[in-house]
Amino acid sequence: AAKSVGGDRWAWFDPIMDQLAATDALLGANLMQAIGRDELFLLYQPIVELPDGRFAGVEALVRWRHPEHGLVSPAVFIPLAERNGYIVELGRWVLEQVIRQAAAWQREYGDRAPAKVSVNISARQLQEPGFPAELAALLAREGADPRGLVAEVTETAVLGTGAALDAVKAISALGLRVALDDFGTGQSSLSLLVDCPAQILKVDKSFVDGVTTASPQAVIVDSLIAITEGLRIEAVAEGVETAEQAERLHRAGYRLAQGFHFARPLPAEDVALLIDADRARPAQDGVGAGHSG
Numbered sequence: 001a002a003k004s005v006g007g008d009r010w011a012w013f014d015p016i017m018d019q020l021a022a023t024d025a026l027l028g029a030n031l032m033q034a035i036g037r038d039e040l041f042l043l044y045q046p047i048v049e050l051p052d053g054r055f056a057g058v059e060a061l062v063r064w065r066h067p068e069h070g071l072v073s074p075a076v077f078i079p080l081a082e083r084n085g086y087i088v089e090l091g092r093w094v095l096e097q098v099i100r101q102a103a104a105w106q107r108e109y110g111d112r113a114p115a116k117v118s119v120n121i122s123a124r125q126l127q128e129p130g131f132p133a134e135l136a137a138l139l140a141r142e143g144a145d146p147r148g149l150v151a152e153v154t155e156t157a158v159l160g161t162g163a164a165l166d167a168v169k170a171i172s173a174l175g176l177r178v179a180l181d182d183f184g185t186g187q188s189s190l191s192l193l194v195d196c197p198a199q200i201l202k203v204d205k206s207f208v209d210g211v212t213t214a215s216p217q218a219v220i221v222d223s224l225i226a227i228t229e230g231l232r233i234e235a236v237a238e239g240v241e242t243a244e245q246a247e248r249l250h251r252a253g254y255r256l257a258q259g260f261h262f263a264r265p266l267p268a269e270d271v272a273l274l275i276d277a278d279r280a281r282p283a284q285d286g287v288g289a290g291h292s293g
């Protein structure tokens with residue numbers, strides 16, 4: 001019966017693939033109820049200035065607490081949501097939370113609020129015809145200044161369709177900055193830097209991983225800083241895990257970084273503590289505290 005439908009015979013005859021498909025379907029079905037059951041939440045990973053690690057912004061990262069499986073990685077459930085279409089609803093939920101949070105920080109901290117509150121936008125969201133209008137309505141409703149927000153999109157998402165590129169242009173016209181995420185790992189085309197109104201380029205962790213060795217990755221990291229400087233785009237090094245990497249990136253000309261070496265993704269309350277700490281810093285310097293360690 002089932003095996004005659006669609007000609008997906010390979011999956012049918014491979015028990016492991018069959019099991020994976022079943023798990024995928026089950027998890028997918030669970031995911032479609034995650035918002036209603038209050039199982040999703042956001043963490044915010046700090047983006048910092050090099051070399052001192054001063055707080056510069058955050059990236060919102062969604063988490064799913066599954067009732068039986070515990071925390072499921074977005075590396076698993078985001079692709080799943082993209083396949084079953086739930087990403088549109090999930091993405092809308094994320095956007096609403098992030099814009100509300102950004103507006104709250106803007107009200108509370110004024111010009112000391114995070115300069116960058118980044119949110120990941122998936123290809124499917126960009127292709128929704130009403131997406132820019134929906135974004136504009138959310139910004140107005142929550143009273144958020146769009147200049148404090150960054151839309152992270154991947155090369156592959158933008159190159160997917162003409163509609164996606166138009167959406168990115170519309171987002172940019174609303175006043176948000178656009179970041180090209182995981183740069184260098186998608187269907188990279190340097191012409192994207194010509195056609196797409198990106199103000200930020202996030203250099204993928206896979207290149208940062210090799211930055212302290214004599215490697216092709218290190219050459220790419222150095223070349224990208226030359227490109228971004230020439231184009232007056234900001235570069236953010238992703239996935240910085242060691243002091244050596246941070247130091248090497250700074251010497252290469254990087255001013256911004258993100259990674260476990262500086263901070264893990266945190267609940268919003270902990271971000272507030274970081275903003276408070278940064279606010280206190282100039283006073284400490286004035287006291288002549290010397291080396292901060």
Ligand code: C2E
Pocket residue numbers: 045060061062073074075078091094120121122152181182238239240241258259260261265
């Ligand atoms: P991304 O946008 O490139 O986000 C950065 C990922 O790298 C995050 O993984 C973050 O926790 C991780 N990371 C940061 N620093 C380090 C480090 O030093 N070492 C290592 N090993 N990892 C580091 P996470 O949160 O698991 O998210 C994975 C991906 O899932 C994201 O990659 C993004 O593509 C997607 N994603 C997460 N949240 C959302 C969302 O709200 N919407 C959409 N559409 N995608 C999301």
Ligand code: MG
Pocket residue numbers: 059120152181
């Ligand atoms: Mg991202």
Ligand code: MG
Pocket residue numbers: 181182202238
């Ligand atoms: Mg990234």
Ligand code: MG
Pocket residue numbers: 181182204205238
């Ligand atoms: Mg990445």
